[in-house]
Amino acid sequence: MTDLAGKRLPTRAAPLTIGLAIRDMKGITKRNLLRIIRTPQLLFMTLVQPTIILLLFRYVLGGAIHVPGVDYVNYVVPGIFLEAVLIGGMTTALALATDLQAGMIDRFRSLPMARSAFLAGRTIADLCRAVLALVFIICLGLLVGFRFHNSFGSCLAGVALIIGFGYAFTWVYAAIGLAVKDPQTAQMTSILPMFILFFASSALVPVKTMPGWLQPFADNQPASVTINSVRALFEGGPVYHDLWQAVLWCIAIFVVFLVISLNLYRRATA
Amino acid sequence: MDAAIEVEHLSKRFGATLALDDVSLEVDSGRVLALLGPNGAGKTTLVRVLTTLLQPDSGRARVAGFDIGKDDKTIRTMIGLAGQYATVDELLTGRENLELVGLLYHLDKREYERRAQEALERMTLIGAGDKPVKTYSGGMRRRLDLAASLIGRPPILFLDEPTTGLDPRTRNDLWALIEELVAEGTTVLLTTQYMEEAEHLANRIVVMDGGHVVAEGTADELKDHLGGNVLEVRVADRNDLEKAVALIASLVSAVPRLDLDLNQISAPIKGGAKVLIAAGRALDDGGIDVEDLGIRRPSLDDVFLSLTGHTTASGGDGTPSASGPAHD
Numbered sequence: 001m002t003d004l005a006g007k008r009l010p011t012r013a014a015p016l017t018i019g020l021a022i023r024d025m026k027g028i029t030k031r032n033l034l035r036i037i038r039t040p041q042l043l044f045m046t047l048v049q050p051t052i053i054l055l056l057f058r059y060v061l062g063g064a065i066h067v068p069g070v071d072y073v074n075y076v077v078p079g080i081f082l083e084a085v086l087i088g089g090m091t092t093a094l095a096l097a098t099d100l101q102a103g104m105i106d107r108f109r110s111l112p113m114a115r116s117a118f119l120a121g122r123t124i125a126d127l128c129r130a131v132l133a134l135v136f137i138i139c140l141g142l143l144v145g146f147r148f149h150n151s152f153g154s155c156l157a158g159v160a161l162i163i164g165f166g167y168a169f170t171w172v173y174a175a176i177g178l179a180v181k182d183p184q185t186a187q188m189t190s191i192l193p194m195f196i197l198f199f200a201s202s203a204l205v206p207v208k209t210m211p212g213w214l215q216p217f218a219d220n221q222p223a224s225v226t227i228n229s230v231r232a233l234f235e236g237g238p239v240y241h242d243l244w245q246a247v248l249w250c251i252a253i254f255v256v257f258l259v260i261s262l263n264l265y266r267r268a269t270a
Numbered sequence: 271m272d273a274a275i276e277v278e279h280l281s282k283r284f285g286a287t288l289a290l291d292d293v294s295l296e297v298d299s300g301r302v303l304a305l306l307g308p309n310g311a312g313k314t315t316l317v318r319v320l321t322t323l324l325q326p327d328s329g330r331a332r333v334a335g336f337d338i339g340k341d342d343k344t345i346r347t348m349i350g351l352a353g354q355y356a357t358v359d360e361l362l363t364g365r366e367n368l369e370l371v372g373l374l375y376h377l378d379k380r381e382y383e384r385r386a387q388e389a390l391e392r393m394t395l396i397g398a399g400d401k402p403v404k405t406y407s408g409g410m411r412r413r414l415d416l417a418a419s420l421i422g423r424p425p426i427l428f429l430d431e432p433t434t435g436l437d438p439r440t441r442n443d444l445w446a447l448i449e450e451l452v453a454e455g456t457t458v459l460l461t462t463q464y465m466e467e468a469e470h471l472a473n474r475i476v477v478m479d480g481g482h483v484v485a486e487g488t489a490d491e492l493k494d495h496l497g498g499n500v501l502e503v504r505v506a507d508r509n510d511l512e513k514a515v516a517l518i519a520s521l522v523s524a525v526p527r528l529d530l531d532l533n534q535i536s537a538p539i540k541g542g543a544k545v546l547i548a549a550g551r552a553l554d555d556g557g558i559d560v561e562d563l564g565i566r567r568p569s570l571d572d573v574f575l576s577l578t579g580h581t582t583a584s585g586g587d588g589t590p591s592a593s594g595p596a597h598d
Contacts, residue, residue, distance in 0.1 A: 016343070020376055027373040031362065038361045038402070103357035107418070110321045112346040113374035269324065 021114035028108075028121025032095070036129050042091060043129065050084035050137050057204060058144045067206055070235065077146040078158070078230045079203025082223065084137040085130045085166030086198065089173045090190040092126045096177030097186035105268050119261055123170045130166045134159070150236045158233030161246060165226045168250040171257035178264035197223040222249035273332075274299040274426050274457035275320060280329035282315055289315040290326065291481035297459055297474075299425075302452055304472035305461040306574070312481040313461035314354075317430050320459070321351045334426055347375070350419030353430025353461070357415060360404040364395050364414050367403065368421055375422035382421065389417040393447070409440030416447060427451065429460040433467060445470060465570035475570075479578040492573045499542060499565045500572055501549060504534045506559040511535070517552045521545060527575060538572060539565070 036043060057065075057076045067075045099105050108118050138159075148155045172193065177186045200214060201207075201224040207215055218224055226246040232239035275297040282290040290312045297303040305313045318324040320333055322342040331338040334348040358367045365386050372382025390399040393413040398406060403414065412432065419427060432448065433441040448471055452458055462468050468475045469489045477485040477492070485492060501522065505514050511533060518526045518535055522545070526537035539545045546565050553560050 023376075024374055027370055031359065031366075031370055034366065035359070035361045102360075103354075104359060106318075106323055107351065107357060107371075108374070109323055110346060110349065110351040111371065111374045111422075112343060112376065267325075269318075 016114050021117050024113040024117035025120045025124070028118055029124045032122055032125030033128060035095070036091075036125060043132075046088040046091060046129075047084075047133055047136055049087050050080055050133070051140060053083060054080045054137065054140060054144065065205060073145045074147065074149075074235060075231070076204060077141040077144075078162075078234055079198070079201070079227045081134060081137055081141065081159075082162050082165065082227055082230065083194075083198050083203065084133050085162055086169060086194050086223075088130050088133045089126065089166060089170050090187060090194065091129070092122065092170050092173040093177035093180075093186040093190040094183055095126075096122060096174055097181055097183045100178065100181050100268055101183060105265070109265075109268065115266065116262060119174055119265055123167065123174060126170050127163070127167050130170075131163060134162060134166075148234050150234055154233045154236075158230040161226060161230055161233070161243075161250075164250050165222070165246070168254035168257075171254055171261055174261040175257050175264060178261060178268060197221060201227060203227050220245075222246070222253065225249060272299050272335075273297065274301075274334060275303075275459060276330075276332040277316070277320070278330045280316070280319065280326050280331055282312075282319065282324065282326050288481045290319070290329075293329070293478075293481070293483055295476050295483060295486065297457060299457055300452075300455050301474065302448075302458040302460065302472045304468035304475045305459065305478055306463070306465065306468045306475050306570070307461075307478035308463060308580075310480070311478040313478055314430055315481075316478075317351075317353075317428050317459070317461060321349055321428055322346055347422065348424055348426055350422060350424035350427045351430070352412075352415045352419035352427070353432050354434055358403050358411065358418055361402055363400050363402055364390060364406070364417075365399045367414060368418055371418045372421045377422075385421050385423075389420060393417045407440075409436055409443065412436060412440070412444060413447070416444070420451070425455070426457045426459070429458060431461055431463065434463065441467075465574065469570055477574060477577055484577045485573070489570060492570060493568050495573060495576075498538060498540045498568075500536050500568045501539045501545060502534060502536045502562070502564050502566060503549065503553065503560060504532060504562040506533070506561045508533055510558045513556060514553060514558050517556055517558075518549060521548055521552065524576070527572075533561075536572070538568065538576060 054077070057080070058073055062072045062076065065072055065076075096105075105118070109115070173190050176190050180186045180189050200210075200218050201221060202218065203223065207218045207224065210218055225242045226249065229239050229242035229246045232242065273296045275295075277293055277295045280290050280293045281288070293312070293316060295303070305311075305316065307313050315324065319326050319338065320331060322338065322345055325339060333345045336344045336348070338345065358364075359370075362370070368386035368389055369382050372385055373379075375382070377385065390396045393416065395410060395413060395417070398410060403411065406414065416429075416432070429448065433444050436444065445467070448458065448460075452471075458471075460467075460471065472489075474486065474488055475492060476483055485495065487495070501518070503514060503518060505511055511528070511530075515526055515528060515535055518537055522537045522539050524538045526535050528535055542565060546563065550560070550563055553563070
């Protein structure tokens with residue numbers, strides 16, 4: 001055991017290959033999944049919130065809302081699927097701010113690992129958690145009367161779109177977590193975009209019922225176009241206009257916030 | 271002997287605070303250098319620059335012969351970082367932490383599993399290896415942290431306040447571990463607020479204050495800087511303290527230092543017995559009840575005080591030269 005600190009001759013490090021970067025990412029993903037599994041109370045809370053929203057709009061408020069041409073349960077539930085994925089994403093901001101404050105990010109940044117692997121491992125672990133939340137809320141939706149009416153392929157595409165939007169948005173939360181640096185502030189700050197995008201959207205009521213000044217925003221913002229296309233994919237009907245807009249939004253959000261997050265990580269200081 | 275760490279005219283500013291102000295130093299391969307100073311002295315900032323976590327504004331630094339800012343990737347394979355800010359994952363077990371770090375050093379699975387096991391044995395954590403870190407005591411956490419920084423067998427180790435907040439016994443255990451590593455040839459740069467720690471572990475000491483290097487040398491060289499001994503007087507009655515200080519001040523060239531908790535006055539002196547006798551006579555003539563009177567060799571605390579105008583224990587408040595928040 002005397003060679004634990006055995007000296008090594010200085011040689012330039014071997015370049016990081018894609019293979020090594022992927023191995024780093026897997027290691028970080030595993031670490032984050034273990035953390036998610038070992039804090040079940042946090043996982044539980046991210047499931048409670050969409051459950052309450054779902055029951056509230058299905059049974060308490062739903063009776064008073066009439067959307068022409070569609071059963072309200074089928075109108076509202078796809079939006080709540082998306083919300084379930086978004087609310088869980090808040091834990092990304094919380095986890096990164098916690099890692100930053102605790103010094104974990106210093107540890108990882110001082111290691112010869114691929115720097116991009118840290119954030120990739122974080123978002124992929126959170127993606128796994130989001131899929132779990134989505135499966136849960138879909139089951140709950142089916143239980144309270146929601147039904148898929150379109151072909152299996154279309155419905156699957158709708159689910160994939162929700163997951164894609166959720167993953168793109170994880171990078172927004174990553175940027176928030178790295179920028180605000182404090183776990184409490186990170187949590188509070190990430191509620192804001194979620195609330196604006198979810199409530200000022202077509203998720204709960206048709207945009208036409210909103211005041212005129214709000215309609216242009218509510219009609220075109222990313223959550224609305226995504227929910228509209230998911231709804232069309234589940235229910236049938238014209239989908240293409242909203243779908244390409246939703247996909248473009250996802251790609252744009254992903255690319256912009258990936259770049260911001262990587263930059264913040266590179267110069268991260270607690 | 272070649273230098274493992276070379277720092278030339280390094281500066282780093284955070285807003286209005288100059289965290290590092292033209293810092294230069296060198297650590298020879300296989301030696302231990304202690305950066306000694308209070309909070310806000312710039313010690314941690316320097317460690318962050320040398321471990322590639324922070325880009326300096328100006329100056330040059332080389333670690334293991336590679337340039338900071340140019341060969342950061344190579345440097346990261348050569349260094350280990352442990353201490354108050356680098357940390358371990360609370361929700362993972364000790365072993366999971368070590369294996370993750372090993373994987374990220376790009377060791378193959380068999381190798382990092384073997385090294386994690388070895389490190390747990392060496393740090394006497396083998397019984398707790400498969401328990402989550404949140405169940406560990408402070409001392410166990412520091413040992414795991416140190417173990418994590420050793421998994422890649424780095425030739426150069428940075429320890430940022432490795433024993434801050436530990437009880438004396440745990441601190442001694444950690445000192446013994448660090449001494450073992452040094453005996454094996456590891457170069458160590460450590461930061462500390464404790465004179466005793468610097469004196470115990472380091473070959474050379476660099477004293478920092480307000481982002482500057484204020485002195486450098488061995489513990490003995492720094493003590494010789496004071497050029498003599500320290501006169502110490504303890505009075506029985508607190509009310510006599512002021513009068514006693516005035517009497518001592520008239521006998522010595524430097525300003526006496528006051529310890530209000532102990533009713534004690536200390537002052538650096540050039541001579542020996544003569545000053546002691548003169549002090550005894552003066553205090554007696556003044557009618558002061560003296561409890562204790564003596565001469566001792568200066569401690570590093572005395573040196574620090576004479577160099578910076580304040581003690582190491584004064585913490586963040588002890589840096590009157592630094593304006594704005596301490597980024598340390």
